[in-house]
Amino acid sequence: MNKDFQLDAHGEFLMQQYRERHDVYSRIEQTAFDILNNTLKRQGIYVTAIEHRVKEERSLMGKLELKGAKYHSLDDVTDIVGIRVITFYTDDVDKVAVVVKQIFNVDWDDSVDKRKQHSLDSFGYNSLHYICRLPQQVADPEEPLITNLRFEIQMRTALQHVWSTIEHDVGYKGAVKMPPEYRRQFNRLAGMIELIDDEFSRLRTTLTEYRRQMQQLVESGHLDEVSLNDDSFRSYLQTRPFDRLNQRIAAVNQAELFPTPIMPYLLVMQAIGMETLGDVQRLIDNYSDDAYSLAISQLATTDLDIVAETIGVMNLCCIYVLKQGKGRPGITFMFDILNGRKQENIVLAENILEQALTLPFMKGVPV
Numbered sequence: 099m100n101k102d103f104q105l106d107a108h109g110e111f112l113m114q115q116y117r118e119r120h121d122v123y124s125r126i127e128q129t130a131f132d133i134l135n136n137t138l139k140r141q142g143i144y145v146t147a148i149e150h151r152v153k154e155e156r157s158l159m160g161k162l163e164l165k166g167a168k169y170h171s172l173d174d175v176t177d178i179v180g181i182r183v184i185t186f187y188t189d190d191v192d193k194v195a196v197v198v199k200q201i202f203n204v205d206w207d208d209s210v211d212k213r214k215q216h217s218l219d220s221f222g223y224n225s226l227h228y229i230c231r232l233p234q235q236v237a238d239p240e241e242p243l244i245t246n247l248r249f250e251i252q253m254r255t256a257l258q259h260v261w262s263t264i265e266h267d268v269g270y271k272g273a274v275k276m277p278p279e280y281r282r283q284f285n286r287l288a289g290m291i292e293l294i295d296d297e298f299s300r301l302r303t304t305l306t307e308y309r310r311q312m313q314q315l316v317e318s319g320h321l322d323e324v325s326l327n328d329d330s331f332r333s334y335l336q337t338r339p340f341d342r343l344n345q346r347i348a349a350v351n352q353a354e355l356f357p358t359p360i361m362p363y364l365l366v367m368q369a370i371g372m373e374t375l376g377d378v379q380r381l382i383d384n385y386s387d388d389a390y391s392l393a394i395s396q397l398a399t400t401d402l403d404i405v406a407e408t409i410g411v412m413n414l415c416c417i418y419v420l421k422q423g424k425g426r427p428g429i430t431f432m433f434d435i436l437n438g439r440k441q442e443n444i445v446l447a448e449n450i451l452e453q454a455l456t457l458p459f460m461k462g463v464p465v
């Protein structure tokens with residue numbers, strides 16, 4: 099008997115039962131976690147964290163000291179095994195709930211959706227609690243309790259999780275009643291957290307739809323209607339717009355093209371004044387031949403048999419900068435964006451300018 103807690107005979111009996119079943123509870127905890135974690139990964143549902151535990155002895159004793167009379171048997175204590183799934187977004191809570199319903203046997207009579215318990219003008223703890231049993235597929239004839247004992251799965255967002263921790267920390271569930279003026283401030287903050295949770299989910303939905311629209315515009319070829327930004331350029335790159343120029347350049351030395359990220363050139367294109375994907379496409383359409391000539395001047399006297407997939411876009415941007423009359427400073431600025439400011443960028447710009455000056459397109463272009 100633990101001297102820190104005052105348990106009656108019934109409470110002591112439940113504690114003894116808990117100790118005898120502890121190994122079974124541990125098996126349920128690990129099995130439930132493995133099934134849930136593997137299923138979420140397989141279905142591509144990303145969650146922030148999955149916490150799981152068997153209630154510690156002292157924690158259960160404290161619960162029985164306060165509420166022991168309401169539990170006729172240890173089976174009535176449904177949170178001895180607990181799993182908590184934390185997501186970023188409120189709609190992901192519902193996705194996890196669907197998975198839980200599919201893989202576990204849910205006891206609907208004791209399950210609770212805290213989100214639906216608030217009145218229209220109240221705010222507070224929001225979480226979805228399902229009381230579950232393991233499926234019969236994992237039944238063990240030698241230990242029938244494996245699929246008979248219940249466990250709790252809590253599903254909430256990261257903000258709801260933070261709120262729950264704060265709510266507990268400030269003494270909301272403690273013995274001291276919170277004064278009305280503090281209660282009002284508490285409720286206002288709870289409402290703000292709920293609003294933020296909803297707005298984050300709404301923003302994700304809006305951005306997803308925006309990306310879908312951008313991708314449809316890219317696929318339709320209406321590139322002048324598409325602003326040049328991270329999402330649109332990423333979708334545009336899926337069409338492999340620089341492949342033809344890269345292959346022409348690589349053929350000079352029968353070289354292999356080495357995969358290299360092209361996304362960093364988005365900042366270069368924005369810096370030199372391109373505003374839409376139509377501008378990028380015109381860059382390719384109007385300057386590819388000159389970019390090819392510049393690349394040949396760089397590779398013809400070498401025996402390089404591997405070139406980066408950025409060789410096409412790099413030479414296109416160099417040609418564009420030179421034809422705008424920006425000369426060596428313009429090319430240096432371009433490499434400063436890509437590599438950070440360093441002396442080597444000036445040397446690189448000088449070499450490219452020296453090679454470009456031998457080509458026909460530079461006649462009459464100020465340097």
